[in-house]
Amino acid sequence: MxxxxxxxxxxxxxxxxxxxxxxxxxxxxxxxxxxxxxxxxxxxxxxxxxxxxxxxxxxxxxxxxxxxDRGLVSQIGHSHSGLVAASVIGIDNLLWATALRGIEDVLHLHGFHLLSYSDDRSLDKLEALVKGAVAKGVDGVILSPIFDKNHEGRNQALYQLLTSSGIKVVFLDRHLYNSDIPFVTSDNVAGAYKLTKMLIEKGHRRILFIRNSDISTLNERLLGVKQAFLDSGIEFDPDLDLLIPTQFENFLEEFDAYSTQVADKIKEIQCTAIFTANDQIAEAVINALEQLQINIPEDISLVTYDAINLNRKLKLNVTGINQPFYDMGRAAATQLMNLLNGKDHFNVMGQICSAEINIGSTIAEVK
Missing domain, CATH: 1.10.10.10 (Winged helix-like DNA-binding domain superfamily/Winged helix DNA-binding domain)
Structure with missing residues (x-):
């Protein structure tokens, strides 16, 4: 082979x-x-x-x-390189591949070509992409910013390099705080709110929310959880917001250690349900519960974001949110086309795309 x-x-x-x-x-x-x-x-x-x-x-x-080929010219009547670069977490990831397809469909209509790239949530790789995009003379870049508290200055320098080079930028899936770069994401607050209300209606009051970083999307989901508690007249215990940080957003190499940490916290914190901020965390939770011999949903209920990825990989039917990555990709590309054509007034700083709930079999009533 x-x-x-x-x-x-x-x-x-x-x-x-x-x-x-x-x-x-x-x-x-x-x-x-x-x-x-x-x-x-x-x-x-x-x-x-x-x-x-x-x-x-x-x-x-x-x-x-x-x-x-440096002779590409867009079909919209303006002189461009005709190239747009898009950086995602992983091209082999089904969700991000779907977002790329949405981007490419819009770009094709406008005569642009897509250069797709996977940064694997590595700031080094993202930096290489940005420098390469500038060298290539691309017209625009769509990317998911990497949140790294230890390298905020380095992060900002990358985006300044793009904008100072006349390259238009749109963020996809998340955004940076204190940034004026337009972004497209899903309705994280509303989605998390709905999932939490489903659990509350089944009698759950101790819902453990697990995340691995402070990126905007995960904080928005936490806000949705807290809002559901507030609207239900229930006090949210701060101990139920469990942040177990990982070195990298995609923590495949840290997965076993992360699962062990999760198992220790589940033993320590009393809860009847777990809400995981994304599918990889959900997989770690499932692994931890198996170690603890805790059954879903008989002993504990589980909901997650990006359920479709988890369910396809593990052949499960976990209740959760499926984000509209294709629509998000199209929206990001449309925003970028507006920027390139001087139609900024058609854009919004943060465009929200509606997500769907997968009603699975992982929620049970509190005994």
Whole structure:
């Protein structure tokens, strides 16, 4: 089996283009050279190159070789590079792939080409993307900002680099505090409110809300939980807001340790239901409950955000919110097109897309 399958080769070449590895009219390596470097076959590399040419990122001259296509012009009557870069948590993540599809559908209508990129919630990777986007001369960037208290200055410098280079920016899924960059997200407060009310109506008063960071989306979901308690005339115990921080937002490498911490807290804090801020935290909670031999929903109820990802991965039917990532992607791309066409007045600073509730089988009445 190839060490570098076709999709990975394609994304890596795209990333290297974005980072400005081949500038000016410099020719890219031959397919044979790429094949040797990637320890793959020439045919596999050819497939990746041909798709990048079809997407408009590269162009091929049968005599001279393969080059970056710098002659893209949008079809809307203005001179642009015709390129928009989008950075998401993970291209292989179903939800984010859906958001990219929404972005691409809008860009296609306006004659723009999408350069998709996965930052894996790494500030180093995001920095490489931003610098590559500037070097490439893209017209706009859609990204999900990384919240890092230890590098707030570095974060701000990246966005200032984009704006000072004349590149329009729209945030997707979350936003930075004290920022005037427009963003698109889902109705986090309303969604969390509805899930919490469902639990309260089943008699739950000790609902443990678990999150792993202070990003805007998770804080909005916490606000929805608290609002549901307030409207129900029930005091919310601050101990029920459980923040177990992780080094990275995608904490795959920390998963086992995180599950252990969750198990310890569940033993310590009395609760009849758990509300997890996202699907990865929900998976850690399920793992912790299995360790503790606690059954869902007989012993404890569970609700989560991004239930669709969790349910597809674990083949479960957890009650939770499914965010409209396709609609969010389309909305972010539409906002970006408005910015590029001087139609800022059509935009709103924070556009909210409605989410849906998946009624699963993980809520039971309090005994």
């Amino acid at each position: 190839s060490k570098y399958p076709y999709a990975k080769i394609k994304e890596d070449i795209k990333k290297r283009v974005m980072e400005g590895e081949w500038v000016g009219d410099k020719r890219l390596p031959s397919s044979r050279d790429f094949a040797q470097a990637y320890k793959s076959s020439v045919n596999t590399v050819e497939k990746a190159i041909k798709e990048l040419c079809t997407e408009g990122l590269l162009k091929r001259d049968n005599r001279r070789g393969t080059f970056i």
